[in-house]
Amino acid sequence: MTRARLYVLLDAFERDIRSNLVRYVVSEIGEEQALGESYSRADEKRSREGVNGSGASIADYLDMREGYDLLNINRRFLPSEYADEVRTQTLSLDRLVSIRNRVMHARPLLAGDSDAAVSLLLQFQARNWPELKRMLGQLRADPSWEPLVTAVDDGGFALHNLPLPDYDETGLVGRAKEVSELTGLIKRGREPVLTITGEGGIGKTALAIAVAYEIVDDASRPFDAVLWTSLKHEKLTAGGVVNIAGAARDITGAALPLGAALDAGFEGSIRDLASALEGLDVLVVVDNLETVGGAEFTTLYEQLPDSVSYLITSRIGVGQYERRFPLAPLSKKDSLRLFNDFVRARHIQGLDRISSEARVQVVTRLRNSPLGIRWFALAVEAGNDPVQLIRHQDQLLEFCVRSVYESLEASAREVLSALSILGRSVRVDEFIVLLERSMDYINVGLQELVRGSLVRREGSSSGDLVLQP
Template sequence: MTRSRLYVLLDSIEADMRNSLLRYVLDDIDEESALGGNYEKANLRRESEGMGESSSVVQYLDMRESYDVLNRHRGALPADLGRELRENTPSMDLLVPIRNRVMHGRPLQAGDPESAISICRTFTSRYWPNLKETLDHLDADPTWEPAFEDQGRRTDRILHNLPLAEYDETGLIGRSDDCKKIVAHLMRRREPMLTITGEGGIGKTATALEVAYTLLDDVDSPYECILWVSLKTERLTAAGVEGIVSAIRDLTGAAKKLGQVFDRDFNGGISELAEALDGIETLLIIDNLETVDGEEVVTLYERLPDTVNYLFTSRLGVGQFERRVPLGPLKEKDAASLFRQFARSRGVERLVRLAQNTVHEVVKRLRYSPLAVRWYCLAVESGEQPNLALANQQELLDFCVRSVYEAMTGDTRRVLLVLFAVEREVSFEELVILTDAAIDDLRRSIHELLNGSMVRLENASDGSLTSRISLTEAAKSYLRRVNPPNPTAVGEILEREQEFRRSAERHRNDEMVRKLSPNVVRARTGNDEPVAHVLRKALALTKEGDFPAIYALIEKARSMSPDFWEVDRVQGFLLSVQGNVEGANSAYRSALRKAVDDQDHIGEAVVSYFFAGHLARKVHDAHRAVEFAKKAHEYFNLPETAHALGLYQVWVRDFPEGQELLGWALENSEGKVRLIILTAIVDSWRRWSEYLLDHERRASEAAEKAHAGFSVGMQEMRSGVSDIRLVGTVLESVTMYIRCIVTPGVDSSAREAQAGKMMADVSRHLYAFEASGEWSKFIGYVNRLRRAGVSAHVTEACDVVLDYARTSPSSEDPVASRDEAVEGVVQSWLGTYGFIAHPRFPKNVFFPGSAVEGSVAGAELEDPAGKLVKFIPKRGSDGRIRADWVQIVGGEATE
């Protein structure tokens, strides 16, 4: 039931009402008495057309007025007509609004045609001849399309050129909330420019037209003129995409079209239109604005008077001045309702009879798009099989998406490709990782995709402020069916995603093993994983020393998450490594300020731990280091935090409490961490000894402390577990002990037995001690001990050490005079070979994997980097030093 068919139907029932008035009411009383209060308004209409009394005033009554006058004079009517009018009076409340929408060129609502026909068929008496004839004609010829010219706009209060709605068959379904919001904005007039954006076919034009007609009929509307122009150049039909004849393609042509609303002979441009609109409160609606350049819109905005407000529809948006109102797909129930009603209006019964769950599946595959739903029904109506029409949507998708896709930059297409490849919602931070794009470039690309309605931006399901980005169904279907991406490019993106996931998994494993390693970057939630990934990459680059690249990554992480404390913590750590003390101080303080907001306080504890290390080692402020280390230990209560706090307390000479913490840490640790803590305990005894000797002049007590440290370390060395740092610290304890007993005024004879035993222990591990940096200092004190008049037993022990030192190879040829094993540390391992560090060999000693004792030919050797080893140095034919026999004898060396 088209608008023209409805028009003649309603016009025929109105004609029958007027004829009954003339025949039964005005046959014996005058018009003014018969019409009563309705006379004056009807007479004004008659006079406005200059008809005078040559035409009955009854002809100027509208439907409601005619019906009410007939009802008031039911006594003068035939009994059966009066009874029929009385019974059908409630129906007039439904029929009159439909009549007004039809006669005044307003968009029809869902169900209007059905309701009008149903009500009209209730008037069955002989007094409705025109109505009966029209109904019979409609029934006999479903294709009848009577001539129709809209006359309603001539009486509208607001000047306009709004077209008839193209959605009369169903009314505008599912957009009432959007329309109310847009109308409210336009009534307030706070934003001069509104743009309804959305993908092709989503209903932008229909929504704008509904808004325009709502404003047209609102008595409070602030507009005196509502102008409409469409820049649409093609339309989609069941037969395919068709060009629109005489389509307006630019704003100059639009200005000419708009000016003709005021003057049919208007032939000017924007300047002349501006003159015509000067002083007139106007709403200018331009449909399909993406077909013109944004600069043209700016020019239009700048040249038209301030009394003009703008409403645009566009797949892309204007980009300047505007407030955007995005239009998304219909809700499922609205899409299903549109499907049913449109199929019924087109007489496609096979679709009308579909089960509800089938309809829901169909509209889902049509992406809840109004155009897609209509296109599908038309395709089936024209003979296409329903299943094939659903499968073959290439032309539909091309029409809806092509223009937006072709206008995209290469960077934006890359983002679109990533979203297509991963097939899920992703955060902005994840896109940074997956695209490897600059932050600002990525933001521009996402903005472009949002403007083109190619992606959705939704809040994360966890309630956080992080947004999730995903492809719209139209974009996804377009890339899948019309413009499929290169499989190789998709594969590269998926590999990058897998690497990101593997990195996150490695991080979780590292955190379980070493919670407070500098390379462990925590994530507050899963949303932080991309930022943590970038920070881990920055930390990994420290091995290469590429600090410009490192700090570029840190700034990238900061752009991704400016409030994340780990960004500043990592920056502080790296600045500290570089020796930038003040920069590190500032970064750590910033990290602490941000970490305070963490509900579980882990951030504050982590930053405190690393800040304490920086303060102790770089700032040399051990007292402040203790303050922050306490916060970390109170939170974590781990061997690592106990070790750090105990160490710093030793450094501030709080020896008993420091050693208690170190002892607890030792009991609760294992592996490399245990060896590090044990070395710290040995060093704490040495420091305590040094303090007693140098500051309190208590040499005897100092000697006891030095011996205690030596005993602890030597016991570990005897068990075969040691590294170069522990060996050096043990040797420092021996040196300190000798200092104590050779101090003037100290009776060394009381300590001779202990000194002799210590020297004997040293002589059993000369290879290891020689590799220590303390070796030369130690030899000097051994000489002093020998000259101190000690017993023959101690002198003999000293001579063993001194003889070994005297026979050490010369710097010119460190392997010339000795062919026995020495001890060193594996500095690096390169898969099948490595290098050993030893003070005699500044260029390090090469060794193949096959030289390691216990290795199996062809088998992969566990990475020995950092291990303490025994080896026999040999000079090769090329003059380089190498080791063909290597024995791993201890744990990893500490720094």
Template sequence: MTFNATRLTCFALISAIETDARAAWIEVQAGHSLQLPENKKSKAADRLAHDRGLGARVADESLVDYLDFADAHELLLANKNLLGPQLLDSLSEVAGRLGAISRTRNRVAHTRPLEIDDLPLLHDVSQTLVRRAPDSWATTQQTLQKVSNDPSSVLGLTIKLPTDPIDEPFHNLPVPDFDETGFLGRAAVLRKIKRYILGSWPAISILGDGGIGKTAIALKAAYDLLDDPKSDFEAIVWVTAKNQALTVNEIERISTSIQNSLGMFSEAARELGATSNTDPIDELLSYMTEFRVLLVLDNLETATDARLREFLREIPRGSKVLMTSRIGVHKENDVKLDPLTFDESRALLLNLAQGRNVKLLQDLDEAGRNSLIEKLKGHPLYIKWVVSGVQAGRRPTDMIASNQLLLDFCMSNVYDGLGKGARRVLQSMQVLRGVRYQGELAFVNDLNATDIQKYLLDLMRSNFVSMTHASGYDSDAGYEVGDFAHQYLAGKQPVQDDFRSRVLSKNERLMELSLRMQRTSAQAIRRYDPLSVDIRDHHDAPAARLLVRAIRETKASHLDRAVQTCAEAHALSPGYYETRRVEGYIQTLRRDYAAARTAYELAVELASGPAKAIALYHLGSFLDVEGVEPWAALAAFSDAARLDPDSCAIFLRIAACQFVLGNYLLTLGSIAALIKKSPTSEQLELAFLLCLRSIVFGSEVALTKGDIAAGLEIIETGLALIQDFSQDRFGSISDDWLIHISDVCTRFSAASVGSSYLQKQTEGLAVIAQSKISRAAESGRVTGLIETLPVDQSYGFIRFRSESLFFHVNDLIDRRDWRQLQLGNLLAFEVEFDPSKGRSRARKVRALL
């Protein structure tokens, strides 16, 4: 096994410190006839047996060679009265870091990944010991000088330290290349990967650009699991299909590399002891069935084929597969590896520069260093490649300006695996830089939702494109080509002029369509119209165009086709609330009320900002149909009003809900709020009629309950509110309602006998009502309730005072009201004597519903 200079330097310093510590103990032991304590003797004997075999025997004094620094430190301090002051001072100085030293020693001795502080810690401890007691730490002093004068002097060393026997799974994990700096950052991602491995997922993939650090974090996770008590793996097998290596000047092919998945399976089976000529996949699955195996497949993008996908479907329970790849393999739990943070990039650059003694990078001022780090994009391989280039005599600016070699290494084999459709979408994203959305990419590439989704998934799996969200905008995912990918494509796959022109032309058409639809939806009068489609930005336009088509299809009674068109729009823009809102409208027309309600509720969930008021309004309108759920409708309208307090449409619907719920004073209050805004003439008419209905029905209910005060309050509030309307525009309709209000006041007066105050109040209200009747004197109109309405007949009878007056459907001013009439409905009419019948009847009948 080959080790790098960092690990070998750590070993050299640990070995030197322990040599000096053992020598100090031997000197104390010899001078005072001390014996090695039994616990230390037993520990050393176990290490001897682990090193040489169970039958090995040595003299007791030779067991000292199997003491580590922690053991020697403990023995010496236990006899501190026998130590010289300098030696005692040096041991006391480093006592607080003894635990850290032991952990570093274990990582070196047991070939575990080094941490970033391991080498600096050993350097500092060594220097402290030598400074405090140079005579006692002579070997350590010599080693420090040797390493300082010639860092390469450690390269010939063989790591061999006395170690305790450990119970660990079989493994063939290689020494990680991050030993040079220690494993940096990504603690949260590392925890997530280990949680997935120990969880229920049989296969986990670590995905990312070439050189982003996938192999490093996979190795770190695997090494951590060797010592994790929660892990029950009996073997951890590492197989890599890495087939090339990046140097400063070229991409070197690895001639012995594994070329396909069958080669990876064969290598894994061989590591587990297979010797037969049977199918390596069957043999590997057999081992993974009998033993709990963690199989790590590294650089899988070079060996992805049908055999691999079949293998992943057959992973036995208890065993797991961890993969690193630039391309997703399907059927696995993905962990996308993002670039390093700025601070992590800075630490990596500085550690490499210091470890390799690259003065140019060490001596950069803060501004220059920060500028360089920004240009390296948090890419670990890019950082290492630039440091190697500077170490070889090149300038950092030259390395960054001429980075095509790095880009080829990271991206070329991934691009070669893309299909024609995915490449076309990728090229369109080269033309239209920045975050782009599924709908607009489908539009400029003339693709349907199914195809654009497939191609974008391919691009994300290849890591050319990443998914992002515009903060605070909406729930639709955007897609963006990464900086590395853009640089690679610009150099190796530039966009042809004719394709660029076509994409830009299509994009211009999309912008024109968007502006036209935005102008339409922005009109206040159409804002809450169910047939108007709200559009937030140009990327909504392709889906909005489909929704307009769906609405046209409903007008042609093609409701099923309209639902399918909505589904296509939703697939293009899954986060666009109007795709659900229009679906709710269409499902209502289809009378599939359960589907309609679900669609409207999903629209509310998707909408944000001003759009949420629209979604809530339409949900409320659906719930308010025929007064089925007026309380839920009222809640939706109230939420919408808080978001859009200037909307007359919302306040009109709130007033209507309050009326249905019998909250007549609140109805009048909502109408009062509405008329202070800027209602249309149609909204004013509806509000005026609702005001009259609230006065009539509210006062009638109060009179029935005998609540005179409440009834008079409703009448007084309503009549005061009528002052704010121009009654001339409503004509005889308002007269009929006011006639009945005047009659109600008369009945209130009769019911108030015994209270002169209430009688005067009702008489005054009756006068006010009469004064607002424009043609009462000449019309002679009165009101009454339907008394009889025979089934399947075209006539009925009205109770007017003590009479029962006949009326026919042809007597209705608006014959469309006939279908709505029920017993007890209020009607306004004129009384006319019918000579042929010898009795009075009703004429010019108006339903006051």
């Protein structure tokens, strides 16, 4: 289920909470007594939204947790059956509130959020929750309906300009351990530059977004601001690779969103950005750095204040400044979960009926790549033949490697071409004979290919080289 559909479902439940509170409790003891300590907070929220007087009930400005807690406190005013349900379902509310906050406050969704929310809401008896019943019926009747809603960012503990992730339909699958580890490294603060490295489509951007939101919402306030910029200028769709309009093409262009997060009218240079960040503890997140390379990052790094830390995603890395955080492909189990959840969320006919064995073959042929799995499913949804897509992954492979290939030095291109033509593992001494090049020349090329995740070694660090699958 998409974020928008989850939003209206949770909103319907909240409206039932508030209307039942007014119907059974406020009507008996009055609004101020019924709301208790929540009265002033809700009244302040109503005033901030420019609503005064008797135009709207203050109870309408309670959130899910506040409203439900007030129903529990005042169960003596509720019909006995309803009071029993409110009491027995209290334990379910903790997880439901967490999901609600992620959905409505523009935070990344976790794997399983959608299924968990629906399962928990179905435990509430329909006759006590008319708006919830109506919305469940509407969503079932029209699986393609996408409500027009806007999640409101609650700000967190740090200023930020983070984008919403593009994995709302499934949540972030299989990366909980990596999110925890990388968040810990950033908060420890020993390395000013952390780079998430790995092959194209493996989920580096998704991980960076999830970690950045963890930092924003950290009550210990490790940073005053978390600022995002991206050098991604292409995206892969079911129809192929398309350019992103207005995308930054160099590090100077990438600096503009960083300054604009502090001042909407910012149009200055990197030096101007440095002045704006002076005295602030800031985490700068740079996505897809491989499209411009490490030399341009050096310009940014050397001009911004020492109080700035960096989280980068790149297939290649930036060199001497960084500590690398290599990202491995998803496990087979997590790849299958992503495939199943995505197909179910989008109701993709054809893929929802294939056997378990066929699903394993699909995710294996797609190299357990999150991008590959989504691309394949969307392309099938658009009417493409799944067998041909698996056999001919040209669009996917081009998107994943082109930006890196175009930046390779001549030695790396020669080694890569030899590997591609031979189609087998190759020893280092074979390259010397095949290419008629020196050991130093071959090693320079090999090191660049390994850094770019285009080749991997079999066995020891001095073992044979094979093309990255």
